[in-house]
Amino acid sequence: MPTPKKGARLASSPAHERLMLANMATSLFQNGTIVTTLPKAKRLRPLAERLITFAKRGDLSARRRVMRVIRDKSVVHKLFTEIAEQMNQREGGYTRIIKIAPRKGDSAAQAVISLVTEPVSAKQAVVKEAEAATKVADEAPAAEAAEEAKAE
Structure with missing residues (x-):
């Protein structure tokens, strides 16, 4: 108490x-x-x-x-x-x-x-999905810059 x-x-x-x-x-x-x-x-x-x-x-x-x-x-x-x-x-x-x-x-x-009552791992899965989304978002501009460099 x-x-x-x-x-x-x-x-x-x-x-x-x-x-x-x-x-x-x-x-x-x-x-x-x-x-x-x-x-x-x-x-x-x-x-x-x-x-x-x-x-x-x-x-x-x-x-x-x-x-x-x-x-x-x-x-x-x-x-x-x-x-x-x-x-x-x-x-x-x-x-x-x-x-x-x-x-x-x-x-x-x-x-x-x-x-x-929700399981703990659900939060960790959301964090991993968010990290993966930010990596994809960071890689997308780099990939576009590489394609432009090849085109020139």
Whole structure:
């Protein structure tokens, strides 16, 4: 659990905030994505990422550490078997926060926090394609200059 910030908490007491974050983490791992207010999403992110890191370790001690926060055994099982396998190649950044339109009733800033399920290699493939495109673009003027030299 991250160290609570000084000043006002998200809820009425630190214990209530801890329980609220535990419930949101449970819902996040159960459903894959949740809609909440932006400050709650920002407070949930470090907790969720730490729990996923424990799940990637996979030993009994890590499972007991996660069970301190998430009380539902079926969600913990899903975290250790399914989610940890998806995040195995990823070194961090397991969650994503996307801001959405404000809530209608009180205009509170809302956000969608979700698990990142895309494979890591997709980004590396995009980078390689971009590098190949720049090499082709650099070689094209050189090839045209060589053809002009031969024509003269």
